[in-house]
Amino acid sequence: MSEPSLEVAGLFFSYPDGHQALRGVDLHVHHGERVALLGPNGAGKTTLLLHLNGILRPDGGTVRVAGLDVSDEAAMEVRRRVGLVFQDPDDQLFMPTVGQDVAFGPANFGLVGAELEARVAAALGAVSMLDAIDRAPHHLSYGERRRVAIATVLAMMPEILVLDEPTSNLDPASRRELIDVLRALPITQLVVTHDLPFALELCPRALVMDEGSIVAGDDTVDVLSDEILMKAHRLELPYRFDPRGGTGR
Amino acid sequence: MHRLPPQVKVVALLVFVIAVVLMPREAFWAHALAGCLIAGVMILAELPAGFVARRMLVEVPILIFALLLPFFGQGPTTRVLGLTLSVEGLWGAWTIIAKATLGVGASVVVSATTTIPDIIRGxxxxxxxxxxxxxxxxxxxxxxxxxxxxxxxxxxxxxxxxxxxxxxxxxxxxxxxxxxxxxxxxxxxxxxxxxxxRGFTGRMPTYGDRPASLRQWVLGLSVSAVAVVLAVLSVTVIR
Known part of the structure; x- marks a missing residue:
């Protein structure tokens, strides 16, 4: 197989208060794949994400992004390659206007002038938010802010897009728009979510994380159909939902 | 007015306010003409009167303070409409009211025609x-x-x-x-x-600010320039 977009091996991490959040995480995501990362609250999913671009540093183990080790020297390049979309768009959108916010990433990596403007327009176009370029983030709806947050990392042309709970707090129509946007993006994606139908619709493969390590990883339909596995890790499908019935891929 | 680059408007506002502050208090005519200037710009920018009036309300606390001055001022007094008022207090009240109104008026013009992100960009x-x-x-x-x-x-x-x-x-x-x-x-x-x-290393990047053309600077500063001329005239010639 080709070089994985993302390769995590034997990752350990404890917070300063002693809480061990990661206990040997192993996973890989191949180029062009869309992978769901499932698991109950407190499983260490968000902690894992913060390791993917070196914001947190592991106590042991390695993270490689397209063959590049996440290290102090490579921090900037890794951050360009890993597009991290945070759970709360209000944390992600901090500039006075949408356009300035989308430009923040690529400008930090040295892009200027017409090239920068073209990059901003392309990223906003990819999430159908180009009309909002001069608006203030707090004047947008929650769903629109979520899509702009995705544009802010797309503008860095990352190798892999990493999303933390992208459907949380969205109304059904905004959720549908988000799914359409993500499906249309020709980019490797790792998606942390509690929204199992969303995972099923978007991602052919799913990983289950619990108590700081990956406990299962398989075809999403098979993972969601495994009642014992699901119950053991506090995962539950919506009432009367049959993962085998709707393989919406 | 709405289309002028924000940096031009910010500088114009600053120059205008300084000019107004420098006008001697005896120069009623200079203050009046500066007031006409601002009113003219408001009409030119098509600001609704009700909107301007509401924005000007921020000045009210200052006005109340100014109106109290003639009653509590020290020194020689004069009688107006049967009230004993301090001469210095009257001058103080006039100065505060005139200059505050002109300054707030100019600020209203700039803030009404510029978005806050644009002002920051300026x-x-x-x-x-x-x-x-x-x-x-x-x-x-x-x-x-x-x-x-x-x-x-x-x-x-x-x-x-x-x-x-x-x-x-x-x-x-x-x-x-x-x-x-x-x-x-x-x-x-x-x-x-x-x-x-997203690669932040401690320096905020710039984006989307375009330099203002000479024409825009001349156009934007013209009103403030007239105010400066008024101030200079009122200090030197007429007084």
């Missing part, structure tokens, strides 16, 4: 330190969110029967403000993480 352009404009930008961005959080808390408190009327009932409100501070601090940490994730 300040950036005229080399106000990036740290200050960045702080201003963050404040604008997050003020709504923090205020929204506080409003939701008040609703949650009221829903459980807490309706403070007197100062000594304010304890829970103060505690809530304290925890809001902690929450905002934590949000600051998350925002910083999001910035670092």
């Amino acid at each position: 300040l950036d352009r005229i080399r106000v330190p990036r740290v200050i404009t960045a702080i201003a930008g963050f404040m604008v961005r997050y003020l709504d969110i923090v205020a929204g959080e506080f409003a939701r808390r008040r609703v949650a408190m009221a829903s459980r029967g807490y309706e403070p009327r007197w100062l000594w009932q304010g304890g829970p409100l103060a505690q809530s403000a304290g925890s809001l501070f902690i929450r905002s601090y934590e949000r600051g940490e998350r925002v910083h993480q999001a910035m670092v994730a």
Whole structure:
């Protein structure tokens, strides 16, 4: 197989208060794949994400992004390659206007002038938010802010897009728009979510994380159909939902 | 007026205010002409009168203070409409009212024709330190969110029967403000993480600011230039 977009091996991490959040995480995501990362609250999913671009540093183990080790020297390049979309768009959108916010990433990596403007327009176009370029983030709806947050990392042309709970707090129509946007993006994606139908619709493969390590990883339909596995890790499908019935891929 | 680059408007406002401040208090005519200038610009920018009046309300506390001066001023007095008023106090009141009104009027014109992000961009352009404009930008961005959080808390408190009327009932409100501070601090940490994730190294990048053309500078500063001429005339020739 080709070089994985993302390769995590034997990752350990404890917070300063002693809480061990990661206990040997192993996973890989191949180029062009869309992978769901499932698991109950407190499983260490968000902690894992913060390791993917070196914001947190592991106590042991390695993270490689397209063959590049996440290290102090490579921090900037890794951050360009890993597009991290945070759970709360209000944390992600901090500039006075949408356009300035989308430009923040690529400008930090040295892009200027017409090239920068073209990059901003392309990223906003990819999430159908180009009309909002001069608006203030707090004047947008929650769903629109979520899509702009995705544009802010797309503008860095990352190798892999990493999303933390992208459907949380969205109304059904905004959720549908988000799914359409993500499906249309020709980019490797790792998606942390509690929204199992969303995972099923978007991602052919799913990983289950619990108590700081990956406990299962398989075809999403098979993972969601495994009642014992699901119950053991506090995962539950919506009432009367049959993962085998709707393989919406 | 709406289309002028923000840096031009910010500089024009600054020059205008300085010119007005420099006008001697005896030069009623200069203040009146400066007032006509501002009114003219307001008409040119097609600002609705009601909108301007509402914005001008910020001046009210200053006006009240100014109106008290003639009654409490020291020194020689004079009689107006049967009231004994201090001469110095009258001059003080006139100066404050005239200059404050002109300054607030000019500010209303700029703020009504420029968005806040643009004003910050303009300040950036005229080399106000990036740290200050960045702080201003963050404040604008997050003020709504923090205020929204506080409003939701008040609703949650009221829903459980807490309706403070007197100062000594304010304890829970103060505690809530304290925890809001902690929450905002934590949000600051998350925002910083999001910035670092996108390659932030300590310097805010610029984006989308275009230099103003000479024509725009001339056009934008013309009103302020007239005010400067008025100020110079009132100081030197007429007085």
